[in-house]
Amino acid sequence: MKNIILHKANTRGHANHGWLNAYHSFSFASWYNPERVQFGVLRVLNDDTVASGMGFGTHPHDNMEIITIPLEGDLAHKDSMGNAETIKTGDIQVMSAGTGIQHSEFNPNADHHTKLFQIWLFPKVRNVAPRYQQITLDTSDRHNKLQQILSPDADDAGVWIYQDAWFHMGNLDKGTTIDYNRKKVGNGLYVFVIKGSVKVDGQELEQRDGLGITDFDKVSFEATSDTEVLLMEVPMEQ
Known part of the structure; x- marks a missing residue:
């Protein structure tokens, strides 16, 4: 749940x-x-x-x-x-x-x-x-999809850090739907709307709203306007 x-x-x-x-x-x-x-x-x-x-x-x-x-x-x-x-x-x-x-x-x-x-x-x-x-970053790589910008792996896309975290950014046209699949069991996802509006598992978010989600495998997004989002998957235990 x-x-x-x-x-x-x-x-x-x-x-x-x-x-x-x-x-x-x-x-x-x-x-x-x-x-x-x-x-x-x-x-x-x-x-x-x-x-x-x-x-x-x-x-x-x-x-x-x-x-x-x-x-x-x-x-x-x-x-x-x-x-x-x-x-x-x-x-x-x-x-x-x-x-x-x-x-x-x-x-x-x-x-x-x-x-x-x-x-x-x-x-x-x-x-x-x-x-x-x-x-x-090539920001065109986030048009209607999620571009990875950070990970724990120096050989993966984006910058890397000393933490089991993954960040993505997406620029979604109105009506675009997309899913995010969790990378590591036990992690949570914090969604931040840079601009526009988006439904996250049916929850409407507007510009500069944040939503923290835990105990999930997949999260679904539907852009209700042209929108820009930042997704931060992070461990919930320090």
Whole structure:
């Protein structure tokens, strides 16, 4: 029997710092909801808009898998491993923080905001050597299908992390139906609607809604408008 938990967009935490307008699907910084701490190993799903020329100063992380997905604009990244890169729409970046890293991120554009998701997963192994990976995806490969963008396997499609997790993105035309089959027994699936609307096993979701599903083998999607979705299959045990 499938279990679901619905997180409507307007129930997320919100903090507008002027330079940063952030929505939190799970407890983060000053926003704490005891019922919204994490979904399995998925600890953070932040929906951030960064003003032009602004960003996050150098700050530390450890023992976390940190995934950044730009939606609009660019994000300039520097870290203590010596990486200095710019990630753009269509890219995906991952850092395995492991024993500890420091990094900064800012919007290098003077005339355009940057929108991005930053996602944190607890790793399955602690204190690994920190690592950085960034790739550019062919977004046409997600038209009316699910494109794998992350997995546990360095030889598989997308980036890889130290966790038995799989992420997919899909751009679905209205009326498109598609199924997602679970990769690993015991994992849950967190569905996040980037834009548009979609029925997930008959449950209507709208832009920026989230839906957590456990105890499933297959999940069915029907796009009720042109829609863009992010699927995150993650272990439910840390």
